Amino acid sequence: MANTASTAANTSLASVTLEVADLDAARSFYRAFGVDTYIELRASEAQSDGFRGFTLALTVSGPATVDGFIAAAVDAGATLLKPATKSLWGYGGFVQAPDGTPWKVATSEKKDTGPATREIDQVVLLLGVEDVKATKEFYVGRGLSVARSFGGKYAEFTSGGSNPVTLALYKHRALAKDLGVPADGTGSHRIVLGGAPGPCTDPDGYVWEAAAPSTAS
Template identity: 55%
Template sequence: MNTTDTMTITSIDAITLEADDPQAAAAFYRDAFRLDSQVRTRPADSPTSGFRGYTLSLVASQPANVQALFGAAVAAGATVVKPTEKSLWGFGGVVQAPDGAIWNLASSAKKDAGPATREFEDIVLLLGVDDVAASKKFYTARGLSVAKGFGTYVDFATPASPIGLGLYKRRALAKSVALDAEGTGSHRLLIHSDGGTFTDPDGFDWAPSAR
């Protein structure tokens, strides 16, 4: 585990996703989610198989927006993992982008308050970890504070960050998006923040801000 830099993390400004076809992946994120600055792509240089150990979420204000984002993603080439539906927690669905990343599109609301748009309020990166307590300790030592947490889940307080961050037990995270937790190889994910360069206990790589 590389921890050569102990700068404090206050903001995640972007992520880089490794893809077999980075240009096509970038086009997908522009067309489906209108993400240009927050999601970067680059050529994949390491093998991967199965669940990559993380999910990305777009959190919208109402179900109609979730449905609009879901439809745009499928039209742009995403694969449906979980169709959109109501649940105890609101409304949502899950897709797999052409590069392999898993996206959870969700709203805590169960009723619409206006016309459908592809607007969303938050982007959240959820890392699937083997030991939630150990990972929580690792990240709080780097300056993050816990907004809420229970058992296998931790949500960090990142009010000024373009991308939010949370931790979830790996198996529970996979189950939440209807996937098997098994997976090997690269996460194919690089997280850009003001916290320097390091690798966390579960092999997630962090790098300086992409700005």
């Protein structure tokens, strides 16, 4: 009988690789930020200007933990894009890593129910796309399963295996507005995804590689 975890790993996002100009500096930053186990890094000099089209988002337990992660990122060299604030959905803010990658840190809680921690509940990779429905169908046709979908605004895929990052789709301009940056951008996305759809390039130019073969028996 097929192993359920192995099957899930074969039909979900298996890895997220950020392409960075300074590999050593990026490694140091992501260790200090506390997210180094969620991503892989690769040296690249690919040209990239403006909004790269995606955001990596951390969901944590409460406002104090949000503040702690944002402070750690800024102390390690990140740029504060949006200070953490309360909203209808909770509390959160945005930073941009020294390599240019935008990160959101948020919680659905508006008040702390305990002390700040360095624990992460979920990491989501939000790809900004022009047509959520069309791109969703592209991925479904290549083996991914939809976990949640809200019309043409948002789609989230089932995660599985050892990879802790959830893949989701969001409207490109809405994602840029959320970040507080202009939606225009040129050149490389500076991100490479690994998993079932690869090797391929999706309708919005995001590059996928085939997942590395599992060494598990």
